[in-house]
Amino acid sequence: MEITLGHTPDADDAFMFYGFACGGVGSIRFTIKHVIQDIETLNKRALAHELDVTAVSAHAYAYLKDYVILRGGGSFGLKYGPVVIARKDKGMTLERLQGATIAIPGRMTSANLLLKLALGRFKEKEMSFETIPRAVLAGEVDAGLVIHEAQITYDKGKFAGIMELGQWWDSQTGGLPVPLGINVASTRTMDRGRLKEFSDLFVKSIEYGLDNIDASVDYAMQYSRGQPKETIKKFVLMYVNEITRDMGPEGKKAIEKMFLMARERRILESDVKVDVI
Structure with a gap:
């Protein structure tokens, strides 16, 4: 099955997808076609449901249909952020x-x-x-x-x-992680079983990057925008952390909290169900 996989030209995304890109992680069930675009473009493409799996802003999930959130690959700040x-x-x-x-x-x-x-x-x-x-x-x-x-x-x-x-x-x-980026997958092209299988595979790519940090950062340097390797490594490890492997209850709670606050302040018009697989 061919999967269109959207991610940004940013060092942290490149690091997470290095396992796929270098062939260190793969599956006979999935053939991955990488689509690399800036995050707001990916948000808009997800609105149009153009990609099977894609990175999006956590905020954008409030407007999406027929996508679930993958447990891995989230970018959460730990007392830091924009x-x-x-x-x-x-x-x-x-x-x-x-x-x-x-x-x-x-x-x-x-x-x-x-x-x-x-x-x-x-x-x-x-x-x-x-x-x-x-x-x-x-x-x-x-x-x-x-x-x-x-x-x-x-x-x-x-x-x-x-x-x-x-x-x-x-x-x-009260100390919840800062929800910034997530990865979502289409329920139109994959059933829950296949979604879980891909989700687990993606976690393996993240773990591959963390297990091979120097090689992964070297790969991510193509998206360094002129910054030195030490800076890119620092940035990557800020946003590829333990909660990136699996957002768990705290990550889901943080996304739900953001949407609840937005609903209370009438920034969002309706409640948002957060579905993580």
């Missing part, structure tokens, strides 16, 4: 963010939902995630919501970190 940055010379404060124009990396990203939960209403300007620091520096926006490795690599000589959403989430939820 960061709102602003130019140091502008004197931006947390209190002023509500009236600011903030660059966001996509409306369906989990980072955007978390910021809405934390701030309420603000003026958003959607743009590609890699252009956000440049837009902030040029004064096109008052602040920017940075994701991926930019969370730890933004120039602290030029930018101030105004709000760390991982810390905010931790304080609001």
